Amino acid sequence: MTASFSGAPISARILQIRKTLPPTVRLIAVTKQVSAEAVRAAYMAGVRDFGESRIQEAIAKQAELADLTDITWHFIGHLQTNKVQQALTHFDWIHSVDSLKLAKRLNHLAAELPHPPHCCLQVKIVPDPPKYGFDIDDLWQALPQLDQCTALKIVGLMTIPPYGRETAELQMIFQQARELASAINQRGFSHIQMQQLSMGMSADYPIAIAAGATLIRLGSTIFGARPNALPQQV
Numbered sequence: 001m002t003a004s005f006s007g008a009p010i011s012a013r014i015l016q017i018r019k020t021l022p023p024t025v026r027l028i029a030v031t032k033q034v035s036a037e038a039v040r041a042a043y044m045a046g047v048r049d050f051g052e053s054r055i056q057e058a059i060a061k062q063a064e065l066a067d068l069t070d071i072t073w074h075f076i077g078h079l080q081t082n083k084v085q086q087a088l089t090h091f092d093w094i095h096s097v098d099s100l101k102l103a104k105r106l107n108h109l110a111a112e113l114p115h116p117p118h119c120c121l122q123v124k125i126v127p128d129p130p131k132y133g134f135d136i137d138d139l140w141q142a143l144p145q146l147d148q149c150t151a152l153k154i155v156g157l158m159t160i161p162p163y164g165r166e167t168a169e170l171q172m173i174f175q176q177a178r179e180l181a182s183a184i185n186q187r188g189f190s191h192i193q194m195q196q197l198s199m200g201m202s203a204d205y206p207i208a209i210a211a212g213a214t215l216i217r218l219g220s221t222i223f224g225a226r227p228n229a230l231p232q233q234v
């Protein structure tokens with residue numbers, strides 16, 4: 001973590017990004033490896049949605065920001081089964097539901113909660129072995145059982161394209177994610193309604209928005225490059 005960011009450039013960058021966003025798009029500021037102080041600067045600039053990918057790091061930071069009571073916290077990293085309870089306690093959204101096993105575990109523990117967590121199913125539109133997520137075929141197979149996870153609000157798809165792809169391929173990937181969400185809706189599951197597309201990061205968010213993204217997850221373009229950025233580590 002680093003404390004080298006100052007508030008002024010953060011708010012200026014947020015203002016700049018905001019100007020380009022259609023009203024249908026929700027900006028999530030991704031704060032992994034970002035200090036609580038920098039999170040606070042983004043909050044002061046009006047951001048209320050924050051994303052973290054590591055439970056331990058997030059919990060420590062949330063404790064420092066406990067006075068900011070109207071933040072919506074989004075979990076966006078791979079969630080290990082033994083951290084599900086903590087994730088449910090500390091996050092309102094889980095974008096990275098990447099297996100049926102994880103969904104069932106979340107569903108089991110969420111049954112005790114007053115508010116069901118909002119969940120997105122993480123899908124790999126093109127093969128990407130290092131990443132977590134459902135392959136498209138696996139997702140279709142799992143959907144009837146996911147539809148029975150009624151303690152979860154499964155509201156959308158999340159996707160991360162493989163690193164370093166050209167614009168044309170990114171367009172195709174994001175477009176296919178959108179079409180997949182429509183195809184799922186047309187199937188008429190009783191509980192699952194795909195209204196959200198969580199896609200678009202610093203390098204590709206304008207392309208994702210053009211394809212219909214409703215939630216964009218921006219880190220480095222707001223806070224600067226992370227000290228040990230590993231593009232494939234998600």
Ligand SMILES: *Cc1c(COP(=O)(O)O)cnc(C)c1O
Binds near residue numbers: 077201219
């Ligand atoms: C780190 C991360 C982001 C933000 O990445 P940037 O390229 O810094 O915008 C978005 N989504 C996920 C899942 C991430 O892990």
